[in-house]
Amino acid sequence: MKIVMNEQTSLAFNLAAEEYMIRNFKDEIFMLWRAGPSVLLGKNQNAYSEMNMDYVREKNIQVVRRMSGGGAVYNDLGNTNFxxxxNDNTKVLTDFTRFTTPIIQVLKNLGVDAAFTGRNDMTIQGKKFSxxxxxxxxxxxxHHGTLLFSSDIFDLSQSLNPSPTKFSDKAVKSVKSRVTNIKDHLKxxxxxxxxxxxxxxxxxMTLxxxxxxxxxxxxxxxxxETLMQEKYLSWEWNFGTSPSFNLMKQQKFPGGVVEVYADIKDARIANIQFHGDFFGHLEVTDLEKLLIGKPYDKNTLELILRDLDVDAYFKNISADEILKVIFE
Known part of the structure; x- marks a missing residue:
């Protein structure tokens, strides 16, 4: 294993570095990195619905999209990413606890009672720090994750704009009430x-x-830096196109939030996009291309989805649940 010592603080550079290493290095890798004030979008998310765009622009907060699924996270120099x-011969996403356990061990050694909870979070006393x-x-x-150590929670809470579907519990008042910094729990x-x-x-190193x-x-x-310029600093990658839609639906499942944006013309799907914080190891854009031109008909789409490994596009979300989002 190589432990990469990296002091770059550009979010775009660090995401490009991750992709460069997974494609070009043969060794297994561990790397910590930090970034200045920035929002890191999940691959399948709608940028405009996940952030407070006015605040992000006013504060000159960088926005970059990553290669992995999941939700939007905030970065500043008080956060470290791991x-x-x-190397892994399987064709699916693997158990997250394999990678979060070493971090939890570090925190327990420091007297912090951290735990892995839900689909993809680490928490302290029920509050998310990763x-x-x-x-x-x-x-x-x-596998990558955030570690809020001494981040500006106000900027975090103002920058992110979580979907009301994702947090339906009326007891949850704000982003600020759901997150915590590790530093606040250290001896x-x-x-x-x-x-x-x-x-x-x-x-x-001991492991x-x-x-x-x-x-x-x-x-x-x-x-x-070439990859950073060509991809991670490009508007096309980070924001993409936003065609007009006449159907917009959203539902939350145990596997994540799924948003469907579709343009239905003459009873056919002229355009369709899936957004959300779901995971999957196949490109959801390939599924979108498959559905374009098909009749906007539940039975037709059910037959198409039955022939596909839907879990490969939407991990732990079934074909019936995808149909439910589109038609209910």
Missing amino acids: CFIM GNAQYRIKKRIL DPAMDIHTFREIINRHI YPDATYYTFTDQDIEAI
Whole structure:
């Protein structure tokens, strides 16, 4: 394993670095990284419905879309992200606890009672400090997550605009009430994020005794910056096109929130897009292309979906549930 020492604080650079490594390195990887004030969108999310765009623009907060599914998360220099890239011969997303357990072990060693909860969160006393996601490329899997250490919770709460469908519990008042910083729970309140990151790296080294430290070469950086410019700083990747739709529906399932935007013309699907915080290891855009031109008819779409591995596009969401979003 390589433990990558990376001090870059550009969100776009760091996401490009992750993709560069999963595609080009053969070694397994662990990397911590930070980014300045920014919003990190899940691959399938509608950018305009997930953020307070006025606040994001006013504060010059960067917006970048990642390769993995899941929900939007806020970054600043009080947050550290962790990334595992592992060789994996399966064709599905894997158990998140495989990758969150080392982080929870670090926190328990520091006297913090952290736990993995729900689909993809780590929490302290019921409050979230980490969101996690995964994606696969060929026989490698990338798992990454946030770790709120001393982030600006006000900026976080103002930047994100969670769907009311996602949080239907009336007792939940705000983003601010649902999240917490790790630093607030440490026995040593003087610990800073740099020390915290060092402790994590040392723990990973104990788990993987053959691991070596690695810093990006000039060649690595050149390739990463090219990918950053061509993809992660492009408007097309981060915001994409927003065609007009005459059907917009949304439902929450145990596997996540699914939003459907469709343009129905002459009883056929002229355009359709799926957004949400769901996971999946196949491209949902491929499913969208398959449905375009088909009759807007439940029986027709049911036959199409029955022949597909719907779970590959929407993990833990069934064909019946997808039909429910589209037609109910």
